[in-house]
Amino acid sequence: MFSQFALHERLLKAVAELNFAEPTPVQTAAIPPALEGRDLRVIAQTGSGKTAAFVLPMLNRLMGDAKPRVNIRALILLPTRELAQQTLKQVELFSQFTFIKSGLITGGEDFKVQAAMLRKVPDVLIATPGRLLEHLNAGHLDFEQVEVLVLDEADRMLDMGFAEDVQRLAGECKRAHQTLLFSATSGGAGLREMIGSVLKDPLHLKLNSVGELNEGTRQQIITADHAYHKEQLVEWLLNHETYQKAIIFTNTRVQADRLYGRLVAKEFKAFVLHGDKDQKDRKLAIERLKQGGTKVLVATDVAARGLDVEGLDLVINFDMPCSGDEYVHRIGRTGRAGGEGLAVSLIGHGDWNLMSSIERYLKQNFERRTIKELKGTYQGPKKVKASGKAAGTKKKKVESKAGAKAPSKAPAKRKPARPKSDQPALVSQDGMAPLKRRKPAAGAGSASE
Known part of the structure; x- marks a missing residue:
């Protein structure tokens, strides 16, 4: 029960109102040390309830009587608009019985409207790094009194090229503050560098290894001959699989639009979501999917983070993602909160090596599947057959009927050596191979003429 945590009674009331019964493992592990004021570095898989794991301790720290708002007291940075919007809703739900107010800053919204909101000085500011920096450069922000800094999906922010932006924004928080860093993967050297610069004596909590994906999600691959074959497979899966909602990931906006049109x-009932869509269309796509007006969402990786849609139980990788971490985030959309899901990756000739590397990275073997009605010619790389004579084996001696050894072949006659020319050998410009001399054409003069 959440009552085991030393949370303010108004926060516990909100938790009860939201029907949160038992805390998830990440909440059980992260909330107590966060309440103590420790810096945390938490690795927890997508859909594990990590948003509540940092929102509840953060709100508990900000609790108090109503006062005039003069400073931003908590800052939450996230990589995508969709994740930021979803986090804002979570903060508002958990703070519904408090005086705490929150605000949102993301790209795609009116800059002047956002500036007006910032003048009201929300207690909690939720933002994506790029647009937040624009407001900082415009003089609309002051992080001098920030008490809590949260970096959610930190690995993704680095992947998207926000490392310098995040470092600068973290550096603007001058006052001694608590930093909570969450991610679904362990990341690489860039993330380790960020951890060293923004966290002070952090407690490291690893709730899952990268291979421990949602237990209820089956992972399959289906081989395909080409893009059109993949489109046929997508259509077959949507017609024959049992699902409430599905998301199909492509690597390019062009392919997403093409598949959506088909x-x-x-x-x-489909919708498309990618970076070329304006904020209004992106909001509409997410809302339609959540409300059931749309059953299928075709998206690029812009939707791989921050989508928490109830009933999303089918994920199709039209294109394989470029990394194991991105694969984890894609299929993390399904099988959430103990539910069941199916993740199918369509593998063409150019996808096989990438798929194999992701298998090795996750230390898993994906289930191979064939659809009889659409079985293609490509079934994966052909195995190289061993030659009939193994290298290093001794040849059997051939003997005549009389038991004598068969006579060996006579050595081939050598051609008489050609007389050496007095002219120097012609060599190619790279100095590697000799060039053949051309025979002079009929009637041609000598080289000296």
């Missing part, structure tokens, strides 16, 4: 033509 599905709409086949009368699927």
